[in-house]
Amino acid sequence: MFKKLNDGEKYSHGTVGNLADFDGKVFVKDELKETSCEISFGTLAPGQAVPFFHSHKANEENYIILSGRGAFQVDENVFPIGEGSVIRVATGCDRNIKNTSESDNLVYICIQAKQDSLEDCTMGDALITERESRL
Ligand code: ZN
Numbered sequence: 677m678f679k680k681l682n683d684g685e686k687y688s689h690g691t692v693g694n695l696a697d698f699d700g701k702v703f704v705k706d707e708l709k710e711t712s713c714e715i716s717f718g719t720l721a722p723g724q725a726v727p728f729f730h731s732h733k734a735n736e737e738n739y740i741i742l743s744g745r746g747a748f749q750v751d752e753n754v755f756p757i758g759e760g761s762v763i764r765v766a767t768g769c770d771r772n773i774k775n776t777s778e779s780d781n782l783v784y785i786c787i788q789a790k791q792d793s794l795e796d797c798t799m800g801d802a803l804i805t806e807r808e809s810r811l
Contacts, residue, residue: 677702678690679692688710695742698783713789714787714788715787716786717783719783719784720782721775721781724774724775725773725774726773729770730770730772731771735790736766737787738762738764738788739761739765739784740784741761741762741784744759744777745757745776746773746777749773750771756776
């Protein structure tokens with residue numbers, strides 16, 4: 677389901693392939709040796725929900741909906757989601773996701789990282805460097 681393609685001293689690269697053909701759930705942290713977050717790809721068939729609610733003790737989760745539509749529940753709150761949705765879920769609450777379509781898979785990415793761990797990002801953490809492009 678996840679194919680490691682190449683890596684070097686400073687990077688790792690893999691793929692789940694064509695998202696239209698992707699099925700199931702795959703976690704990529706161990707494959708890519710990620711140190712700051714866990715990323716998973718997930719699909720839900722029409723009408724399917726994750727078979728359990730769960731919460732997290734230390735990690736915030738960010739769900740990014742890549743295709744399809746569905747519903748998301750956080751504790752007692754339910755709201756519709758669809759392609760392009762991004763849902764942040766804090767620690768200490770129950771969550772679940774359901775595909776409400778009758779015909780299309782729901783495909784999503786979940787990024788799990790320690791809540792309140794992000795200090796600087798984007799240009800606050802970046803340095804513009806002078807390197808000759810080989811692209
Ligand atoms: Zn989770």
